[in-house]
Amino acid sequence: MKKRIIAVLMCALMVVSLAAGCGKKGGAGSNGNVTLKWAIWDESSTQYWGDIKKAYEAAHKGVTIEMVDLGSTDYMTVLATELSGSGSEFDVVTIKDVPGYATLVQKNAIVALDDYIKKDKVDLKKFAGATDQVVVNGKLYELPFRNDFWVIFYNKDIFDRAGVAYPTNDMTWDQYDALARKVTDTTFGKQVYGTHYHTWRSTVQLCAMLDGKHTILDGNYDFVKPIYKMVLNQEKDGVCRKYADLKTEGLHYSAAFSGGDVAMMNQGSWFISTLITNIKKGDYDAKLCGNWGLCKYPHAEGVEAGSTLGTITGLSITSASKNKDAAWDFVNWVSGAEGAAVMASSGNFPACMTADVKKAITSMEGFPQDQQSKDALDVSNLYLEVPYGDHVSEINSVLDSYHGSIMTGELSIDEGVKKMNDEVAKILGK
């Protein structure tokens, strides 16, 4: 009997050692050469990853950047799994959203950058306050290199045809609502939608956060009621497409806007380069959407214009990295002025926005040439869609779910908001 057990164990040992044989090798090279492993998504469809790698390697002899594409669909989930436990091989990871950032910080998977920042005297002012909103217990774990913010895209042809003046950079939500209704045409067969909201929660609920008094971590969400009321009334009157329809069809916002029947659409600045490229390539019909413009987000009554929502994309250094100093140099370079120039060259918004960067983007071929569209890029207050908080990921799940319930009419606005209040209170109270 004993022998049998030994035999089984031997077999097991053999298989395990075989498996271990193909395990990890490599790491820091011998002759001073460093390889940094960097987690990214969608390498083939996003130009700037490759641009950054090339520019950094050209400026830093002996450093090789090795990109690992984890895909965009559940990037942060896959990354968190990769960095769980020990044995991760990543040196630098890209942070796609704040809930994912919170997860990695709580897991101790990434390191605080404060000592490096102090040592190299990095001035955080260049990030216009964005970094303040992702500070965890006084420490900062990422530096942003890309910063997208929300603007209103509008189709000038529709406004011209209706004989209505273009939206301006200084509108209240009421003026925006009235304008949307003015250009709406509900005649069957030639519908024009005054506005369009993609199925994300951010397109509706987060518009209420722009008064600077509220955030999504508040625990009381009564202040979002007016914006839901406005959007649901617009749905009822045919001013915008219905949420339930959009969800069933899975209509992408780019298809909605490029279809030429949407007058105004709130969307992130990432859509600018998408629009320019696709119109140039002929994938979007320039006759339908080629004549577009930008304006600033509408604002609450009594608040100055130019406040908007934003999301940052940042870089962090993993706790497991053996080349932390080299990794820091990379992070600092990409988030700084040199990285910003690389980002702007492909029409993306770097986190460190300078006059040069703005000029580079607005002078791109295909960017609307009126002054107002150029000015729309000046942001006075940037509120992160999701600032850092202890239970941010759970709160997000709850708010997302009840956003769906309100928008499909499963719950009335009052019922839905009450549910948000109750359920988030449970999370915050534990």
Place this chain on the structure above:
Amino acid sequence: MKKPLLSKNAKRTLVAYSFIAPNFIGFCVFTLVPIVFAFALAFLRWDGSNPIEFAGFSNFAKLANDTFFKAALRNTIIYCLGTVPLTMVASLALAVLLNQKVFGRGVFRTLSFFPYVASLVAVTSVWKMLFHPTKGPINTILHNTFNVAAEDLPKWFTGSLVLLSMILFSVWKYMGYYMVIYLAGLQGIPSELYEAAALDGAGTWNKFRYVTWPQLGATTFFVVVMLTINCFKIYDIAIMLAGGGSGELTESSTVLVFYIYQKAFINWDLGYSSAVAMVLFILVLGVTIIQFYGQSKKDKA
């Protein structure tokens, strides 16, 4: 004479073990160990990285006060209660029908098996088009022919209707598969039994009631157990029909497996997620034991 290192018997066993080993080791590493670990996790607090803490029964205590867990549990049970009997009846009826010598039964058999073979993602897209709240043909017919007002048209994938849509979809998609199993069962019933029943003057219904149904006992048991287990595992249908938008699944459409995933890999609360998984496990185990017990009692009788 030198004594061999291993006796003949031991050698033979060793060879046998070495053949099983690759599969069994894989099973141990990737299935058995994680299952046992999941049981332990239900009593622990862990986010996958930080040190594991002992949580006792606190994970289970939290379940009682969790709106989404209760909604997921309720939805999953309603879905099972709707799907299991309906699929069983539909597939049995189909099997009995297509076991008759009717013209073109081969074609009909293939056709009813077709939904099972078709890709889930593709057919859900078709269903979503058919049931589209404003542009779908079904609601258009309701609106034009039955004069249902535009505001009252059912939104098939939201609110109280979403579970019904999921049940109908699931019955349609999987009845072909269970029909094949029933057909195999029907072929196994000796024709003498029907002849004897006919001699005793049994009509079609009595033949079914006293010959077909009891003879299919073992098949029905298998079908019900498989159906129940598959129903409790529901995830893909819910995501494909009711998902999308920002909330993925709302209170009215969330299901246990989705909630387990969300708690484990979105919110990284592995202990709590394992506690939910335990509830699912106990549910499936309970239902199976009851059926098993009922079956073995019937066999004895």
